[in-house]
Amino acid sequence: MTSPAVTPGGGRRAAAVIALIAPLLAVAATLETTVLHFGTFVSFVLAVVVVTAATWYALTRRGLLRWLAVLVAAVGVLMMVTIGLSLFLTQAAMLIVFAVAGRYALGPHSSATIRGGHPARPVPPARRGVLLINPRSGDGAAARAGLAEAAATRGLEVITLGPGDDLAALAERAAAEGADVLGMAGGDGSQALVATTAMRHGLPFVCVPAGTRNHFALDLGLDRTDVAGALDAFTDGVERLVDLASVNDRIFVNNASLGVYAEVVRAKGYRKAKIRTWGRLLPDLLGPAAAPSDLEFDSPEGPPISGVSLVLVSNNAYDLSRVGRSGGRPRLDTGRLGIVAVRGAVPAVEFVARKFTVRSKADVPAGVDGEAILLTPPLVFRSLPGALRVRVPRSSGARPRAAALSRRDLNALVRVASGVPAV
Template identity: 35%
Template sequence: MDLAEIDRRAFDRVAAARLRGLEFVLPRLSKAADRGVLWFGLAGALGSTGIPALRRGALRGVIAIGLASPSINLVGKQLFRRRRPLLHNVPPIRIRRIPSSPSFPSGHSASAAAFATAIALETPKRVTLPVLGLAASVAFSRVYTGAHYPGDVLAGVFSGVVSGLVTRLVWPTRAPARVANLTREIELRDPQGAGVIVVSNNDPETITDLRTELPRAEFVDCQDDLEAKLEDAARRAEILAVCGGDGTVGAAAAAALRHDVPLLVLPLGTLNHFAKTLGIETVADALDAYWSGSVAHVDIAALNDVPFLNTASFGAYSELVDRREGMEKRIGKWPALAVSAFRVLRHATPVDVMVNGEPRQVWLAFIGNCQYGTRGAVPTSRDNLTDGLLDVRLVSVKRHLRRIRALAVVLTGRFWPFSDYEYRLVESVTVDSRGDLRVAHDGETEDARTPIVFTKHPKRLVVFVPI
């Protein structure tokens, strides 16, 4: 007996089955998944929650469907051209519409599996399991309604799972970084926040719930004079807590280092790269870390003794940040970023620098605090905050470099065949130029006096992390 005969017999068994309650449900579920409507709607619902993990899962799910659907419909179906099953054994109540496209593989099953796999890569089990159940129901409904043979569905599921996993090549999944000396404090922290000073540059209404959770903490508004207020708070606090984006957190980390106090990061900025690397995605995560007393020692990098937590950069990215800040109050941060990137691509020019004594014309440079996982010119994520290294990435001009080629280098890094891209892991690097150099670090820009020495302070910063 060949595989095709086994497939037909399996289909006949499903067609002969009578599952009470599902005669009405499964055909409608199958129809809801037409053209991915079910999954795009679910992605919209998850994205609207504002929960970072759910938003990432929703976006990854849409990307996975974008990979799975063309591969099935434009390649798989046209390659195999299998006929649809005969419907003489399928009760008419189940048959909604007879598709005209080839049967193998199942596109509905591929989209369902792709979305479910993407969700499983990002979200907790309480979300993943219902989505997996829904995806399995859609896949089964394609056989139950007579649209596909079981083999079509299995092939579609396999293709969808592969598409979901492939998304990790272009967008790595986020996981908390490894940190050193993870300990649980013996003394209990005051659950109401006594001894905690919270410095915030957020709107007071944004932190109303935080004031309720930590009624005995002191709250300091730092809409202006940020560094002075952080310095005063760090000098007086037992624990320094900071609300804001990466720039504000970086300034707080510098103050915490100077006064040897632990830092509690409350992720209320736009991107919150450092907090997410610690595994803190929400204020609730930060409070759980505080109440548990779980602290760790992590690396901090510095440029000329100015600490930074994520990356420092010069060249086109510094110009992009300056342009974005000039427009974001008028049109919003993300539109300003898009417009700025377009203008920088058109007008940016390389800067002449000496990198460890070697002359370079640098179009774009990133120096990361610890090694980043991806190998492109733009760092994205880390899984270790204690390696004692700087991640240095340069897009240099060794010969005429057209801007479109520079963009290709930025997107592909060392995989561009004629790349002027350099990647190295070092403990320190010195950059010199004629006069000051415009540098961005943790989203803030400044004119830094050269030579600039980028160094590391291994395992110096004490931070609260979730257990």
């Protein structure tokens, strides 16, 4: 069924004009500083270079050199603040204006204004909804939210993991015993396991953000602060198709990381002391004595890529240009993997593909949705388009939303400012 055209009112059109002008004013302020205060601008750029170099040394060196680099970085940051305070405040103000005015301009009809994505459809309440809960995820987020009780009031069957329980086996048993909707309350690794079962049985899946970061929930458009509210997907939800991805037939919902991040995640003591573990291992992994990586893969253009320190393969591409929350995925249904590789601290290549293969001479440590595993090469990544039926609360909207406006929204803002009906 085609949605009726929505003609933006005068208030939304004015807000769209303001949102489009704000970035131009920010650029104008930068040009003014560059032309009229060229010395100040050069000093600011030099301070940025010093801070960047000092931060790199602080991360990849040990002992006295690390502490000297920290001191230099702190001094550089102070110089940046002192030199560029007025410009920074102007840029920040324009950013806020752009975000606030843009959100208002797109308004409640933004899902109609911004094209793309599989449409969501209303669905009846689950007849036998089953919620699996990992009570240890998010330092007990499920218990703090009273999730089991909230699920019971909605008529859901609750399965709480105990020590030694096999989550995948519990999900399979629930599906075999007649569950018509499967939900998971836990971190992204747990979400992937239950989503795999839901995909295999063709069942709708409900993501309940009871983990630590809940990236999948965020890119689905869920309110991560309202854990119990996500349960409304069982009783008053909409359903849409999203992609999954796999590496050597292991499903993931967010990303798989090879190289530095994977090595740190699998290190002893990482879960209890993450920052300390990063500080301890980065000099060995990125410092001057670090052994070169033997990871190799083909790029869309040019010769094979090798010697990279990090490879990130995501289920749909991250939009690193987003205003307000860098790194979110504006779409979960493009049927493409996002591939980003870094050599040292410099991006080596970034592209999208349906399939992606990484070669290595030995088993490869990987962080798959935050879980440390060891993979046997070649590592074959695949996008699984529309593989998962996801239900979200009706109040979350008809399409995944991200936390901020992006460059993809500019066309929508132009249409609203012009008074063109959204279709």
